[in-house]
Amino acid sequence: MDEALLRSLTPGVIGVLVRRGADFAAAEDAVQDALLEAVRVWPDDPPRDPKGWLVTAAWRKFIDATRAESARRRREELVDAEPEPGPASDTDDTLQLYFLCAHPSLTPSSAVALTLRAVGGLTTRQIAQAYLVPEATMAQRISRAKKTVSDVRFDQPGDVATVLRVLYLVFNEGYSGDVDLAAEAIRLTRQLATAIDHPEVAGLLALMLLHHARRAGRTAADGSLVALADQDRSKWDTEMIAEGVEILQAALARGRLGEFQAQAAIAALHCDAPDAAETDWVQIVEWYDELAELTDSPIVRLNRAVAVGEADGPRAGLKALGELDESLPRYTAVAAYLHERDGDVQTAARLYTEAAKKAANLPEREYLTRQAARLNRKSPPHP
Amino acid sequence: MGRDSIEGDSEMAKYLLLKHYRGAPAAVNDVPMDQWTQDEITAHLQYMRDFATKLEATGEFVEGQALAPEGTWVRYDGEGKPPVTDGPFAETKDLIAGWMVIDVDSYERAVELAGELSAAPGKDGKPIHEWLELRPFYGNPPTITE
Numbered sequence: 001m002d003e004a005l006l007r008s009l010t011p012g013v014i015g016v017l018v019r020r021g022a023d024f025a026a027a028e029d030a031v032q033d034a035l036l037e038a039v040r041v042w043p044d045d046p047p048r049d050p051k052g053w054l055v056t057a058a059w060r061k062f063i064d065a066t067r068a069e070s071a072r073r074r075r076e077e078l079v080d081a082e083p084e085p086g087p088a089s090d091t092d093d094t095l096q097l098y099f100l101c102a103h104p105s106l107t108p109s110s111a112v113a114l115t116l117r118a119v120g121g122l123t124t125r126q127i128a129q130a131y132l133v134p135e136a137t138m139a140q141r142i143s144r145a146k147k148t149v150s151d152v153r154f155d156q157p158g159d160v161a162t163v164l165r166v167l168y169l170v171f172n173e174g175y176s177g178d179v180d181l182a183a184e185a186i187r188l189t190r191q192l193a194t195a196i197d198h199p200e201v202a203g204l205l206a207l208m209l210l211h212h213a214r215r216a217g218r219t220a221a222d223g224s225l226v227a228l229a230d231q232d233r234s235k236w237d238t239e240m241i242a243e244g245v246e247i248l249q250a251a252l253a254r255g256r257l258g259e260f261q262a263q264a265a266i267a268a269l270h271c272d273a274p275d276a277a278e279t280d281w282v283q284i285v286e287w288y289d290e291l292a293e294l295t296d297s298p299i300v301r302l303n304r305a306v307a308v309g310e311a312d313g314p315r316a317g318l319k320a321l322g323e324l325d326e327s328l329p330r331y332t333a334v335a336a337y338l339h340e341r342d343g344d345v346q347t348a349a350r351l352y353t354e355a356a357k358k359a360a361n362l363p364e365r366e367y368l369t370r371q372a373a374r375l376n377r378k379s380p381p382h383p
Numbered sequence: 384m385g386r387d388s389i390e391g392d393s394e395m396a397k398y399l400l401l402k403h404y405r406g407a408p409a410a411v412n413d414v415p416m417d418q419w420t421q422d423e424i425t426a427h428l429q430y431m432r433d434f435a436t437k438l439e440a441t442g443e444f445v446e447g448q449a450l451a452p453e454g455t456w457v458r459y460d461g462e463g464k465p466p467v468t469d470g471p472f473a474e475t476k477d478l479i480a481g482w483m484v485i486d487v488d489s490y491e492r493a494v495e496l497a498g499e500l501s502a503a504p505g506k507d508g509k510p511i512h513e514w515l516e517l518r519p520f521y522g523n524p525p526t527i528t529e
Contacts, residue, residue, distance in 0.1 A: 142442075
């Protein structure tokens, strides 16, 4: 059975139910039940019209769920109304669901969970496993999220930027359980790109592809991180890179630059280089300048300092770094790197040790500790 | 590497709320439980249960466990030998009593919840103001790093 097909039908089916008069929360529950039934039934008895099958099954489940006396009256009205399929297209429904699930009233973790379930068609258990929380907790998170958006009109235009933020968060989480969240984020962004023509949607899709293409090179066999400069670039997925570059070029050609396009442009320049030394660092610095203007993010300026260090030498990089706040995440790691490039091995080793203590995740801590150990062997610290 | 994406302001993360039998700075209402009334003990335990239930309902609860105060030290003692055990050592300064793991949207939210847990009632039904240790979990390394 094609699980990807099944899941891609999810938002459209929810949309049909909502247009027939079901409220979003009930429609979403009914579709989730119908998906579970499809997983049971389809392998032995594949439907000719998968979407029609899901709509019928979900509608029946919705009707079953509204059994109370007051609900029955409503149901009769609904059944009367059923033949009206409504003018909205599948694409519109899908887009509305993205907006609803990323509604600004939701916290990031709620928006992420709701998007993965209602738009992505994942089960609560799969989402719970991906985020390493109990299923009951995830069920509550989703149910509260649905309550939060229960007053939001389904046909209200939403903000693409909030949707992109949610998809970005899903992608950047990578994968820790059975569900590959990076691949799922790409699927959802691709689907969004077919529903709305927007250069930043294309920019985010390109950005994801250009990072995902390098995944095989990013970790060693033992799971440890490999820095960009040391990656075996033959492991990069050239086809995926080509797709990302093509999508990015088409987006940039429209002349409406945004932060995701700018980030993707930087990723594309890395993908384009045969090795770290031949990377077009000057152009990367220019893109960071663009990005800094678009976002005013101190983290962008930190990454810019690294690029300046490559383009104009480590002294210039350290000078750019010196203008930034030392409390920024990864500031110390960048300082260590630039000091090593500048030949000050002992300072670099000390800073790598300090940076390891501040790392936000274990692979990064191990990477930084190894750098410190490597330099300490080269030049033992003064007693 | 690290939270170096331009969207790095999201701090969705898991935190450990660590409660100590010993080793934490002194609480404000520092009367030990064996000197409370039955009702004060009941009220305290109910508060802890309600707190966990509330976090389940908000979708922020991951797990909670309590530890017995007495444990054993164990270490490898060489090929073919059984591990050496020792202790418990009365002089051990730091003694963990239990923990709760939460999954929240921000550091501020984690601090808020820890503060709430520390307000559990003790002697005379007044908040204990107990010091809890708040420790972030390591997350996954982010995919987007440049």
